[in-house]
Amino acid sequence: xxxxxxxxxxxxxxxxxxxxxxxxxxxxxxxxxxxxxxxxxxxxxxxxxxxxxxxxxxxxxxxxxxxxxxxxxxxxxxxxxxxxxxxxxxxxxxxxxxxxxxxxxxxxxxxxxxxxxxxxxxxxxxxxxxxxxxxxxxxxxxxxxxxxxxxxxxxxxxxxxxxxxxxxxxxxxxxxxxxxxxxxxxxxxxxxxxxxxxxxxxxxxxxxxxxxxxxxxxxxxxxxxxxxxxxxxxxxxxxxxxxxxxxxxxxxxxxxxxxxxxxxxxxxxxxxxxxxxxxxxxxxx
Amino acid sequence: xxxxxxxxxxxxxxxxxxxxxxxxxxxxxxxxxxxxxxxxxxxxxxxxxxxxxxxxxxxxxxxxxxxxxxxxxxxxxxxxxxxxxxxxxxxxxxxxxxxxxxxxxxxxxxxxxxxxxxxxxxx
Numbered sequence: 507x508x509x510x511x512x513x514x515x516x517x518x519x520x521x522x523x524x525x526x527x528x529x530x531x532x533x534x535x536x537x538x539x540x541x542x543x544x545x546x547x548x549x550x551x552x553x554x555x556x557x558x559x560x561x562x563x564x565x566x567x568x569x570x571x572x573x574x575x576x577x578x579x580x581x582x583x584x585x586x587x588x589x590x591x592x593x594x595x596x597x598x599x600x601x602x603x604x605x606x607x608x609x610x611x612x613x614x615x616x617x618x619x620x621x622x623x624x625x626x627x628x629x630x631x632x633x634x635x636x637x638x639x640x641x642x643x644x645x646x647x648x649x650x651x652x653x654x655x656x657x658x659x660x661x662x663x664x665x666x667x668x669x670x671x672x673x674x675x676x677x678x679x680x681x682x683x684x685x686x687x688x689x690x691x692x693x694x695x696x697x698x699x700x701x702x703x704x705x706x707x708x709x710x711x712x713x714x715x716x717x718x719x720x721x722x723x724x725x726x727x728x729x730x731x732x733x734x735x736x737x738x739x740x741x742x743x744x745x746x747x748x749x750x751x752x753x754x755x756x757x758x759x760x761x762x763x764x765x766x767x768x769x770x771x772x773x774x775x776x777x778x779x780x781x782x783x784x785x786x787x788x789x790x791x
Numbered sequence: 792x793x794x795x796x797x798x799x800x801x802x803x804x805x806x807x808x809x810x811x812x813x814x815x816x817x818x819x820x821x822x823x824x825x826x827x828x829x830x831x832x833x834x835x836x837x838x839x840x841x842x843x844x845x846x847x848x849x850x851x852x853x854x855x856x857x858x859x860x861x862x863x864x865x866x867x868x869x870x871x872x873x874x875x876x877x878x879x880x881x882x883x884x885x886x887x888x889x890x891x892x893x894x895x896x897x898x899x900x901x902x903x904x905x906x907x908x909x910x911x912x913x914x
Contacts, residue, residue: 554814554903554904555814555902556903557808557809557812557900557901557903559805559899560897560898560899561897562897563800563822563830563896563897564800565804565898566804567800645793646793646796676793677793677829680793680830680896681793701876702876702877705878706828707829709878738886739878739886740886741879741886741889743886
């Protein structure tokens with residue numbers, strides 16, 4: 507157990523989240539990300555001095571995300587970041603997934619919405635623990651929010667943790683949360699050219715689910731093959747499944763994908779324990 | 792508008808690194824932001840002064856170079872420029888490509904106005 511924050515992520519990580527911003531009282535005393543070495547400075551005529559930094563723009567978020575991933579890996583949890591437009595059926599898919607697979611896999615859900623506990627209530631009613639993050643006006647979840655939420659879950663008793671991101675095809679794509687896989691939903695009511703319009707999001711997808719398949723005929727002009735082609739044209743040959751949470755169509759393929767990913771994650775977790783796992787650190791000092 | 796969060800991150804990084812040096816004001820910040828990063832350079836430029844107001848970065852100019860999307864074709868070996876939403880080889884048309892540039896999102900460097908020349912030369 508980490509002596510600084512009390513988390514189960516081991517003793518060899520450092521903490522980037524300022525203590526005053528932490529909502530988890532057990533995780534206080536988090537020193538800030540240390541600056542790079544001073545050697546990057548060089549003189550620039552008349553302009554003063556140019557200082558090389560060469561860091562990711564979201565280095566602090568990335569660091570907390572790595573910390574989250576260490577928590578998940580230590581507990582052997584497979585974590586999915588579920589992203590899509592609002593109303594594409596993320597919560598409904600999770601409800602049906604929990605009902606269908608609840609006997610063989612244990613689920614947990616972190617829900618992100620601007621307001622309300624509605625989605626968390628639906629997940630709990632479906633039989634899984636859920637933590638609701640309300641972001642106010644923030645258009646995406648970040649690693650810090652997820653860190654606060656994960657301490658409210660018993661990770662040891664969870665096989666699959668879904669992080670249902672804020673409905674938005676733009677902003678969530680930029681923020682690593684510590685997930686293992688990105689699953690992006692595209693409802694057939696949205697238009698099959700969404701991957702072409704939102705390349706950043708769909709390029710990051712490890713799996714694309716075309717949802718609300720039961721409405722395909724009613725919509726009339728959504729071509730699943732075209733949607734697939736647009737994903738491939740982003741250099742991304744990731745699987746694209748057609749599903750309907752309402753009719754159950756295609757849920758078997760989604761379930762098989764989940765079961766396979768959970769198996770692979772358990773294998774990685776077991777190997778990490780054997781080799782004295784430590785998560786990656788942002789260089790500091 | 793996640794660019795506000797990005798700007799806050801840029802500001803914190805610059806201020807933390809600047810604190811390790813002597814200098815009073817940051818005059819310029821160089822960023823690399825590609826079309827596939829998900830961050831819009833124009834919005835970063837508009838949001839940054841709001842975030843940086845009252846700090847050593849408040850007069851800093853943001854320099855964001857134009858970056859093109861290029862892919863390396865794993866089939867024919869050609870490196871070509873592509874639009875951000877069609878990452879296929881310009882030569883043979885395959886999607887079996889590796890992104891070479893276009894998703895950058897990095898803080899490269901910043902310029903610090905000297906407040907104590909002797910101390911700076913000691914770095």
